[in-house]
Amino acid sequence: MKKAIMHICRTGEKEQFYTLYIEGIVVNGATRAHYCQFMQNLAHTQADAEAKAEELKERMTWWDEVLVEVHDSPRPIYTHFTTYCDIEMKMSKSRKVWWGAINEAFWILWKCDKADLKKEGYWIKRTDDGDWLLFKRVQAEEIEWRFD
Numbered sequence: 270m271k272k273a274i275m276h277i278c279r280t281g282e283k284e285q286f287y288t289l290y291i292e293g294i295v296v297n298g299a300t301r302a303h304y305c306q307f308m309q310n311l312a313h314t315q316a317d318a319e320a321k322a323e324e325l326k327e328r329m330t331w332w333d334e335v336l337v338e339v340h341d342s343p344r345p346i347y348t349h350f351t352t353y354c355d356i357e358m359k360m361s362k363s364r365k366v367w368w369g370a371i372n373e374a375f376w377i378l379w380k381c382d383k384a385d386l387k388k389e390g391y392w393i394k395r396t397d398d399g400d401w402l403l404f405k406r407v408q409a410e411e412i413e414w415r416f417d
Contacts, residue, residue, distance in 0.1 A: 270296045273332040275322050277311065278340040286310045287318030289325070293332075299374055303351045315339065353378055353386070356403055364407055371401040 272294045280288040292305040311318035322337050329335045349359050350367070354374035358367040371379075371393065379386065379393065390405050 270294075270334075271332045272334045273329060273336070275326060275335065275337045276305075276340060277315075277318050277322055277337065280310070285313060287312050287315055289318070289322060299355075300353050300378075301351050301355055302353075305350075352391075352403070352405075358403070358405065360407060366407055367405045369403050371403050375403065 274292040274294075276290040276292060277287050278290070280286050288310050289308040290305055291308050293303065295302045311321045319337070319339065326335050326337060349357060352358050352369065354372055356369040356372060356375060358369040360367055392404050393401055394404060395401050
């Protein structure tokens with residue numbers, strides 16, 4: 270299942286823009302990924318912003334389902350996401366890496382697809398108390414996100 274939600278909300282110092290954020294949810298068996306990212310400022314009026322969003326929606330053919338939602342205020346900006354095997358990734362205080370506690374299901378995936386996961390930027394590390402954590406470097410466009 271691949272679902273996208275197009276969030277249109279007012280932004281700017283004086284809330285003068287309608288801005289588009291895309292929230293993506295991808296579920297493939299036990300693997301689940303979730304993200305939310307800024308796409309673009311759409312327009313100064315709600316009607317124009319909705320029209321542009323509908324045009325973009327028509328081109329989003331990769332997704333199984335695409336929804337458009339309009340909000341009076343900005344959407345929450347995320348500093349967490351769910352990745353492989355339902356691992357909840359959190360952004361470090363330094364905003365340089367994502368991290369999350371590894372579960373048993375992930376070890377099976379790691380053993381089978383270690384090279385591919387490393388290509389995607391993931392790595393694992395054992396903590397001083399013996400627990401294992403999954404890490405991924407934060408991309409520049411993700412630095413603005415924060416968790417409510």
